[in-house]
Amino acid sequence: MKNSKYRKNEEKIFIMLMQASCGIILLIMGLILLTILRKGIPAFSWEILTSVPKGGFYFGGEGGILNAIIGSIYLAMGATFIALIISLPTALFLNVHLRKYRKLQNAIRLFIDILWGIPSVVYGSFAFTIMIYFGLRASLIAGILTVAVFIAPIMIRSMDETLKTVPLILYEAATSLGSTKFEISYKVFFKQCIPGMVTAILLSFGRAIGDAASVLFTTGFTDNIPKSLTQPAATLPLSIFFQLTSPIPEVRERAYAAALILTIIILLISITGRGISLRYMNNQIK
Numbered sequence: 001m002k003n004s005k006y007r008k009n010e011e012k013i014f015i016m017l018m019q020a021s022c023g024i025i026l027l028i029m030g031l032i033l034l035t036i037l038r039k040g041i042p043a044f045s046w047e048i049l050t051s052v053p054k055g056g057f058y059f060g061g062e063g064g065i066l067n068a069i070i071g072s073i074y075l076a077m078g079a080t081f082i083a084l085i086i087s088l089p090t091a092l093f094l095n096v097h098l099r100k101y102r103k104l105q106n107a108i109r110l111f112i113d114i115l116w117g118i119p120s121v122v123y124g125s126f127a128f129t130i131m132i133y134f135g136l137r138a139s140l141i142a143g144i145l146t147v148a149v150f151i152a153p154i155m156i157r158s159m160d161e162t163l164k165t166v167p168l169i170l171y172e173a174a175t176s177l178g179s180t181k182f183e184i185s186y187k188v189f190f191k192q193c194i195p196g197m198v199t200a201i202l203l204s205f206g207r208a209i210g211d212a213a214s215v216l217f218t219t220g221f222t223d224n225i226p227k228s229l230t231q232p233a234a235t236l237p238l239s240i241f242f243q244l245t246s247p248i249p250e251v252r253e254r255a256y257a258a259a260l261i262l263t264i265i266i267l268l269i270s271i272t273g274r275g276i277s278l279r280y281m282n283n284q285i286k
Contacts, residue, residue, distance in 0.1 A: 033263070040260030043253040049261065053223040060248045063223075065258050070225045071233035072262070074140060076209035079147035083204055086152050088197070091159035092185040099171070109160065115153040121213035123150040128217040141229035143219030150214050151204040158203055162196030163189055195278075202273040206266050212237035236262045 054063035127146040220232030243255035
């Protein structure tokens, strides 16, 4: 009886702690969104969304942040595409080809987790050091490669956790039918985990488009929209940072408008990805 009562009290305590944690997270998110909406909507205008900075924009002049919006999309899409090319085969190889080598699997996962935990500024500093050594200038391609390396561990581990949910019986059934490991990887594991894969890609895209430290020295900054991969590019996080550090109140208010635009972009991408996942799952059920 005492043990049963102790377990019930323990369960109630942990339920209360989980509820409190969820409440704190929701409260923090609500405050952040409320601040962005309250300060961003009054400063938002069609000019900010559709025009590039004009002379003295960061000192209260006219113009917008279209260059930063386009630059962020270019950067995030390019980095996510390169990271996907690296991450998908790696995650499939880890869960199919190395299925029998548990120690090696765990060692690789630990190494990827360490890479995941390294701050993005370290990736940016490392890439900047390489650029200096080879005499390269800040450019869109440099930023794309840096961010791709930064988000690859995130994408690999997210895909890895999704692939670990595939039942062992599917692997054994495919093996007994004579399927090769390549076929098992892409025709069994990949198809079973498409919704999770989409989520992993979107998570990585969100990190790519919202990171500032890794692109501070590699991508550079410009008031123009990049027309080639070798030109520097502006990004929304850096645009927000430069505006918030301005001594002019009007410019600081524009930073919240830029933050609102960045939030809306990430929200739209998340909703689109969720819709794709649900549609795929419904088609699978049918």
